[in-house]
Amino acid sequence: MAARTEDAISDSGTPAGSLRSVATRERILEVAERLFAENGIFAVSNRQVSEAAGQGNNAAVGYHFGTKIDLLRAIVNKHAAPIEQKRKELLADVKGSTDLRDWITCLVRASTDHYNELTGPAWYARFSVQLMADPTLRAVVYEDVSSSELLQKMLGALAACLPDMPDDVRRARGEMARYVMLHMCAERERLLAGEETVEVSSWDDFTTDIVDALVGLWSAPVTR
Amino acid sequence: MAARTEDAISDSGTPAGSLRSVATRERILEVAERLFAENGIFAVSNRQVSEAAGQGNNAAVGYHFGTKIDLLRAIVNKHAAPIEQKRKELLADVKGSTDLRDWITCLVRASTDHYNELTGPAWYARFSVQLMADPTLRAVVYEDVSSSELLQKMLGALAACLPDMPDDVRRARGEMARYVMLHMCAERERLLAGEETVEVSSWDDFTTDIVDALVGLWSAPVTR
Structure with missing residues (x-):
């Protein structure tokens, strides 16, 4: 919840901010799909996905998607x-x-x-x-x-x-x-x-x- | 290595001890196969396998088989x-x-x-x-x-x-x-x-x- 509030402030609700947020979500989905396919769904943590997606905040997956199951569902x-x-x-x-x-x-x-x-x-x-x-x-x-x-x-x-x-x-x-x-x-x-x-x-x-x-x-x- | 020495002493190399060890290995293999099949290979830890196999020592998988990959190979x-x-x-x-x-x-x-x-x-x-x-x-x-x-x-x-x-x-x-x-x-x-x-x-x-x-x-x- 802390991460969510913080991010909401930095994205600040402006059109530019929400575009950035959409781009981030897409980037995370793509990176996650690749890492899961290549290394195995359970071998890859949400933190690794966040980092590989170039997110400074390594809780980015949690903020944008929720749990790992939610992330998997979003890819599907x-x-x-x-x-x-x-x-x-x-x-x-x-x-x-x-x-x-x-x-x-x-x-x-x-x-x-x-x-x-x-x-x-x-x-x-x-x-x-x-x-x-x-x-x-x-x-x-x-x-x-x-x-x-x-x-x-x-x-x-x-x-x-x-x-x-x-x-x-x-x-x-x-x-x-x-x-x-x-x-x-x-x-x-x-x-x-x-x-x-x-x-x-x-x-x-x-x-x-x-x-x-x-x-x-x-x-x-x-x-x- | 500590676990291995300890167990070697308790099994003491007698025929009864090595029979017990064979039975333990078989019990672990069976329990591991079931847990992996039902809950997923990555969701189940070696510790959980050891416990479900009724081993007081929750490093039993490590002692009898080595790593998780070794355990998987033994099942195959x-x-x-x-x-x-x-x-x-x-x-x-x-x-x-x-x-x-x-x-x-x-x-x-x-x-x-x-x-x-x-x-x-x-x-x-x-x-x-x-x-x-x-x-x-x-x-x-x-x-x-x-x-x-x-x-x-x-x-x-x-x-x-x-x-x-x-x-x-x-x-x-x-x-x-x-x-x-x-x-x-x-x-x-x-x-x-x-x-x-x-x-x-x-x-x-x-x-x-x-x-x-x-x-x-x-x-x-x-x-x-």
Whole structure:
């Protein structure tokens, strides 16, 4: 609370001050996402994030965001809005389709198009992998993202393409697909961030490769 | 070092003492795996593990294992040996086969048969998911497990069933398959560990469902 008051005075409520505050928040979000992706969410303290963001006051994360969980949630929300916008556009493209591949493409591209549009190095997939893996964070931060209405609409249309598949098999394949998408994006980030020069496929080929594999996964005969 | 000397005296080198020491190590490994799976690897301290294992000396983890990384490695090694044994048996069964499904079954069952044979509640898949997601731990603890010669033999035989597939596509699908297996096992653990009574498929059906999906994933046409 002391930090909050102090900062409120220095930012003084002027337009310049609040612009500065927005810029600081953005800077902290970016630095935090990078540090978490590269070093691990739990290995990096709020103090380290504040310092790496060039904040003289090493309680800056606390002042601008609150707890670490609040900071994690802010990073997730920063990406949730553009991904939701992508979903809207993609849904408009395939409206009414009964082709499984169309709906899988829709699901995959909502993520890969978003990653593709991030400028510079990306960290969000590696960050998300950690959220999904941690039992506490997964519940607190991530579950509300998967409740998106547009996402549910896509999954519903995809299910309608597979009318004879038992519900539990379809649910299981949906989970498999989610992990495939997330982890392949994270692997790609790792490759691109590595020190060695590696050949990385274009975003289009990358997306097509995932869609190919998931069409196979989703349409495979159920033998049990 | 002080703890080590003290403990050496109390265990006194007698057969009873070393039996007690083996039992303590096993108790610590089990408790650590459970706490890490349920609460997250970084949220749980060595001291908490020592206490939960009923050790009066809360430096017990340090004495018996060393650092936290050493403890994590010991948990991985505890499972690596029986999984390797499974691989040996499964390889003997399908030797010489050129059927893709045989090799995928082999890969999947090396893990699912091991999980199936763990008695009581299981935590290892949820624990492994965290190791794989964390950039530091993945490098330190997990990579040497994937260098198993028998695993490489299976992957080689599987590749031979797909002679026309570009190398990079096959590698990517291999990674997808690895994530699918690991995360589906972790989801199953979560379901079984949850407080609600849920219907969970048998290990056989669970394994068949994963194999079905991965046969589809691996044999899907490459369209790019």
